[in-house]
Amino acid sequence: MSVLLYLVPTALGLGLLGLFAFMWSLKTGQYDDLEGAAHRILDDDDLRGT
């Protein structure tokens, strides 16, 4: 059962990573405009220059 010694912390660490990623995205306002984001992804004018 010694496998638990590193498996459990790894699982928790990955979960915490996800939690922090969410907190970061929330803090940087990525959920402020869900409607706009839906339309912005369809705007491919930024490819014109390349």
Place this chain on the structure above:
Amino acid sequence: MGAAMSDSHTVPLTDLRREWVIEGIRSPQAQKDIEHALAALPELRYARLNLTNRRLTTEWTKKGQSAAVLMAALDALGYRAVPFTQNEAEALQAARTQWLLRCLAVAGFAAMNVMLLSVSVWSGNATEIAPETRDLFHWLSALIALPAAGFAGQPFFYAAIAALREREMTMDVPISLGVLLALGMSVYETAVHAHHAYFDSALMLLFFLLLGRVLDHVMRLRTRALAANLAALRAPFAHRLKADGSLEEVPADALQSGDVMLVAAGERLAADGTVIEGRSDMDDSFLTGESMRRMVSPGDSVFAGMMNGAGQLRIKVAQTGARTVLAEIEDLMEKALHVRSRYVQIADRIARIYAPIVHVTAALTALGWILAGASLHDAIIIAIAVLIITCPCALALAAPAVQVVVSGGLFRNGLLMRAGDVIERMADVDYVVFDKTGTLTVPDPAGLDFAGLPPDMRIIAARLAMASRHPLARALGAAVQAQNGALSPLANVTEVTGQGVEAFYEKTLVRLGSPAFCQVEMGPAPMGQAVSHLAFRFGEQAWCISMTQTLRIDAVKTVAELKAMGLEVMILSGDHQEAVRPVAEQLSIKTWQGGLSPADKLTQLQKLRAEGHTVLMVGDGLNDAPALAAASVSISPASGADVTQAAADLVFMGERLGVVPLALRLCRKGRRVMVENFLLALVYNLLAVPLAMAGWVTPLIAAAAMSGSSVLVALNALRARHIAAGGLPETKREQS
């Protein structure tokens, strides 16, 4: 409009980052247009349009740059930008929503991890898990669950403490108690090496309850943002004309009624008032919903938030600050968030009575099981399940969530709610009664026929007309003023309800109103055209003025739509029969009556209601108030100052009648969703509570069932929103 960019628009930029409310967005295309146009400006480092709340965030490359370039670029595209600073109420709401989201995330993370550990323990219990491993897993669960519940449970704990301090019972109390009991019990179980712990139940309960609350807050935040955008329209500064003729810039709040302000081209108004000098085209789309600019000339009323076009105006201030129409509309929108519909009141009352019942049921259950011979441990576990499962959170959420969704949908279409229980009353409507003048038809100033009234008499008639609020009198006043410049209304005018107005003009009795009121013969009406008559008496002389009326643009379509919805449509008008007939024929309305006095209208409406109909009256909110009050529910068109004065349950801004069927549909769907929600909550409680009391439900299942039901109810409420957004028929589409 580059030349119209006056000094007032070169907003000094104290900070590099700014927010703007953008007016004129009609499609998502605006985002691309605006962002691309602004990306081309060298002065801007960053520009991003938020489509959800219609605000633009910009960042300038260096300080002290003029905002005029930005305004000009947007103007070229047909959008208008208004500087925006978030108000306190909205900032608070936004901060709270963020906080709830953070709690939700923590609860979600912890629930997932603890659940995984629990699954291991359950499968281990079935096979042969080493007791040490099980204890390890339980302690690990406690390590995750205790801090997580302490953080994510804050919204409930704080609310519960606040409620207890007020000696009240809210749903937060049993929730907090349930969570704390489940956690405490689990720690004890872990300490005594038991086979089961309930950390997962507490966390799942928190997660789903938070989900329901977040949904509710997001909906409220959206509606509040709309109201705040409207408030931003009021100009913060005005140019006041001092007695010596010089100009000074003053904050809008420092203006007083009676002051004269000078409004430059392209400037927004800071207060309500009357034009005393100058002509200009004004943008009043926030009041009317129309993108067409309106010409104003001396004598016209103008309102805070309107944007001046190309001309310069001198305006005499009438109302300032919180008494402006703009502020009152904002106030109405804010109130609609809090108005309590009948269903909301019922839900509130049930929740208040129910909360103590929850505790008593749980306590009695525990007692009952102990008496029946169960161990204290089992009895407490069952009591926790009952405590969690009995919480009527779904019931408490059922009606308010729908209310917020529907009132938001009504706002977006230019309808303002003035009474709390509009949704329920509108949903029952089966008979629609229209008033004619000012509702189905609007007076056409081009079709005004003075029929020999001499010009000096026209001015007296117009000054008398200005004291009246009847649509025909208003049209007359406006038409004469357009020819002769600004006039002032006569003083000491008395209004005879349903008849007309009278006053003394240099000791001569003058009257304006129906031909009967002025004792004059009605002129011959041309056949097949809606002509209304207005009579004017000056002492012994009398004249009959006729005015043609035109149907509102979408009247035909609206009536057809109402009939298609299975509603009876009727016209009750005070205007004479011959004026009503062509209108009724054009709209193919079979039941109509003309020549009614206000008392006749009342009788007709009462008769309809006595026959068991739920009657919606659509009429003039200023002159027809008794008839509107006699109907089951009423809608009134309004423009300008009328918005806040009209005596109707719903007031709509703009020219289109199409909002009437739209409002009916929205309210019907809203009510249906409310009833569904109540049934969902009720059925859940009826099924779950006996099962829990019988001891067949573990705390985990109780948490899943209880929170699941409230999430279901919140999601169901959102359905009304999708109907609201998608069911926007003709009105929006025609504009775009």
